[in-house]
Amino acid sequence: MPANISPSIPSPRSVADKSDKSALLAAIRMALQVESSAVRHNTQSFNRGRYAATSAIPDYETLKDKARAIKEDSLARLPELLAALEASVSRNGGHFHLAPTAADASRYVAEVCREAGVRLVVKGKSMTSEEIGLNRALDALGIQVVETDLAEFILQVADEQPSHIIAPAIHYSRERITALFKRSFRTDLPLATGEELTAFARGRLREKFLQADAGITGANFIAADSGTLVLVESEANIRMASLLPPLHIAIAGVEKIVPSRKDFGPFLELLAASATGQPMTSYTSVISPPLKAAPVLAEGDAPPRQFHLVLVDNGRLNLGQDECLREALYCIRCGACLNSCSNFQTVGGHAFGGETYSGGIGGTWESATRGLQNARFSELCTGCSRCVPQCPVRIDIPWLNTVLRQRLGQLDVGKRPAPNPLAPSADSGASLSRLFFARYDLLAKWGSRFPKFSNWIGQFAPARVLLERLFDVDRRRHLPLFASPTLVEASRQLRLDQPQARKDGSSRKSVLFADVFTNYGSISRGLAALRVLRALGVDVVVSNVVADGRATLSQGLIAAAARQAERTVALLRPYLKDGRDIIVVEPSVLAMFHHDYRHLLKSGPAGELLQTLRERSFEATEYVGMVLQENQINAAEVFPALRHPLGTKLFYHSHCQQKTMGCAAPTELLLRAAGFDVVTSQVECCGMAGSFGYKKDFYELSLAVAEDLFAQVRKAESGGRRILVASGTSCQEQLQAGLGRPVLHPLELLGETLRQAVVASVP
């Protein structure tokens, strides 16, 4: 059903400005009702294509390093490169303009068009031109602007803002495009296939290309030393716009500059592979305008070619000064972070996006170009980290969104956002709801002291209403139960907390980190890990419980997370000194050690220990696999799958951050080696993402995200039930909520098949 038929559903335009939270929530509802199925289909298709294309690049990781280094170098030398580019463009015979603001950029372009007597402009897709509101400025002068990228053409007809940075009409299904064209162009043509729709648009636009007085394009990369533009596209509309009319205007952000043509190399391969999953798109123009060949349109005397390069600052130079957010400027607009994001796949950029920029990277861009309050949609970043390994310039997008979260909090309490996220006062804007979720450790500590009472409260309807009102905890969610005894207490009772000297078995010494989620919540995962490791002869002890900072960081309480990180490292230091490996059950906690602590512990003794911590900390199941391998123990003999009372068929869902750290595959390998018949989920994230799915505002979205996962389980079970296995606590909760069945941790599952006698006999 088209969005504009039902009055109860807001139009995309009306929710483009999300500076107010109610617009964000309305946009999510609209997207779930109208746009979700097309967005899901299209983004997931891009996502699969990218995995295939990037895996075909043999030196993919090296190329990313090169690309990142070029961007770092270029941005560090920006003033110098801008001067060089200005000289190059004028040497080539073109005009250069550096526009400080969006308004100035639009005004300049409008003025150039007016002076040249332009009546008709053909325009290629350019997010920068969307950002500066160029079409409005040209309209005001009576100049007709025709969007010629087919997606932008659709949006122009529909009067909507882009919902994706490379596929702006990704929220349109073929059926909805047919309906839109039939309605808008009053045609009886069937327009029932992609070919028919394309032919229809081609016919209308070819005429415009041949008549246009000016072509306006963006630019993907610009070489300072030669004034060369790289224009990447597939439809040939950008070639038309840059080649046919006598006047070519290119508009781009200042961050598109690289030193020279030879720096294009890595990007040419990375951009298309990361964006559409192609080795290269149909056309990549490498031109240093103005061209010399006469414009085609001219009949009789050809007017001389004219070229203007308009580089837009509009907040970018300020962004370059922002210690935390600066790296967003390296973005090459491939959209990989959008396509690999489960939330984005479910709602698209009309909900997870602003006026122009969308997805994980979009928050920082909207914040830099239109103001922090326009970055509110960045709340849809759950920090799952699936975008991180996909980014061709290695931007830590979850970190950017965490910083925005902290700053938005400060903005909301009327404070000027602090530039240093580690300053204690920087957390002061956190709402009651954020504090509640951030300090899960305190809640759990007290909850598990009085488990009967606290678990009763968790199911007591009036209490849930109160929790929802005060803290935004959705009353429909089952709350995880608090454990008593806790993992630390239980391991003491079972005397599992003491070193265990053994002559045979593994020579590894380790400590199981009692993370708050395992210690106060699902202690059976922790106990299973201890039992399995001990059986393998690993000398393993249990640490005290300490909040590692995951919960606080996820709520944007960065300063608090940093303090917790320091305490955690202090707790772990003696173990590392003692030669013990750190074993972590909860993947999101391990991700703190491997990934997030570098932002929190920049200097001091904790910072110095970070490298060691990263090298010597392991996900529990991955660790078991390592120990088996080192001691040449056959998994099928220690954990014979046939012994499991529930059978050998299972469905395994790995945790998002576990995938990012590369420790999902070892778990799958181990389960298969033990003899289990394993079907794995093919989703990026389950949608729960720690606290995200518990929040009232995001409950529906969280379950909508999980629909893919649930459908995959149902499909896998068409031939009979499978044991549900997941590594993350919140993934387990999500699966249980959707499928109504208990979910095991891989080590609980393996622990139930353990044949101690086999291990004991291994020399």
Add this chain to the structure above:
Amino acid sequence: MLAPLFERFSRAAIDAGATVEQIPRSSTALASAIRRVTGEARRIAFANAIDLPSDPFEECRRAPNVVTARSRIELSSLDAGITEAFAGIARTGSVCVSVDHGEAGTISLLARMHIAVLASETIIERPADLFRPDCLGAKGLHRNFVFITGPSATADMGPLVRGVHGPHRLHLIVLA
């Protein structure tokens, strides 16, 4: 071991939706290859070659369906446009066509089918190689060119559609 450059170039170009053939290096072979591909085409046009030795299209130009007038309407209604390509890229199946010499830019853009002719020794490994100073010998890199990888295409109208504003078909002729 990697397959020879031509084979990988050819496979990648076909994956991108192009068709590829390799022919002996003679103007007669080229003329008959072009006749074969253009078939019933009523209006075809050639862009002058500057990188290939001599004039490879000399024989082809005598065909009756070759148009030489160059009004915008005529250019826009070409059935086939034939240009040279100064390089091929094995990894991506792309060809590089200069867009600022004569009419190669517009002919390769406005015709329904684009036929690009390249010499086999100009096929290189990857796009980045092109920017090395020694890549194409003393001639150096063209100042204005385009990497062409398959025909024009879009996924904006739902399924992948080949043939949008630019050529609907791309045929590559490699001179052995």
